[in-house]
Amino acid sequence: MTYNIAVLPGDGIGPEIVEQAVRVLRALPIDLTIQTAPVGGAAYDAHGHPLPDATLALAKQSHAVLFGAVGDWKYDKLERSLRPEQAILGLRKAMGLFANFRPAMLFPELAKASSLKPELVAGLDILILRELTGDIYFGQPRGVREVTEGPFKGEQQGYDTMHYAESEVRRIAHVAFQAAQQRSGRLCSVDKANVLETSQFWRDIVIEVAKEYPDVALSHMYVDNAAMQLIRAPKEFDVIVTGNLFGDILSDTAAMLTGSIGMLPSASLNASSQGLYEPIHGSAPDIAGTGTANPLAAILSAAMLLRYSLNHGELANQVESAVQQVLEQGLRTADLCEEGTAAVSTSEMGDAVLEALK
């Protein structure tokens, strides 16, 4: 079987880190057709739009998209619909990418990079599943209106609408239970059911779906408590599933537990396991072109691509252990270096991962 991979490098360090991830993919014993297209600011400069039709078509026809990063301060004055970041929202929408996988893992060698005590985070390996296409981020109606009654009568009021349809909760719950089955069999659903109707509904549906997964131990936690527990004892979690709003905040919190933004991959999948894979960091315009960016988040994103969209978990494991090996050897890009130690460049880190793969 030949798999089609759309590579969208984007802006800033995007092309530099994606290049290393593509080298890793090409070195594997798997038949890939890799095609590249512009996205974000690079696409706006070349074609007047951050997500040109041809780029979207390539992404939709692929088995998986490997995405770098988009954005640069020079585009901040463009109207919102033409800003580079709109490309990601456009891809999510057009491809129906509702399940966002955000692993937060900390290789033991990097435990000192965290702002938490090493013993709290060394070996951390949790997975946050964030619902990505619903919730208050997309709920209608929304806007600004005049209040017609009550204590704020006559004032302008900003408002949004939180809602989740049953099928939206069911499909992310199934993905979460299946992810938990592949890991330690523990799933924590995070909501605010003590206050929000939408959350109580979310919880009721998750409990119903749980009946189909008797091998998974389901727990529930309010989002405020989950935020505290993530900082107090993050290793007590395994898989967390939550809605779009809470997931946005908790996944970034979990990412920061690891202290190394250049290390964390992510995946966004649709119902047919087609996915978009990208590092969680941005385009880092401050270091673009210097050859110092850490390519490991992009390489680990490629590993997720192999596991979740191409069903090649064994190759994903090989890539992840190659990354582990180079860290054990002491190789560090500048972002991971302790003071006084020498850093390797983006391409040298890529070389080392390729060498470790052999």
Ligand code: NAD
């Ligand atoms: P950023 O993640 O790009 O950078 C934050 C800091 O982390 C910077 O100091 C940067 O040098 C460093 N950093 C990030 N990735 C690194 C890597 N791989 N190796 C070494 N250091 C790394 O966030 P920002 O500076 O807030 O945003 C810059 C641009 O990226 C903005 O235009 C923003 O909108 C965009 N952005 C895009 C995405 C995306 O494409 N998914 C995500 C976040 C931000």
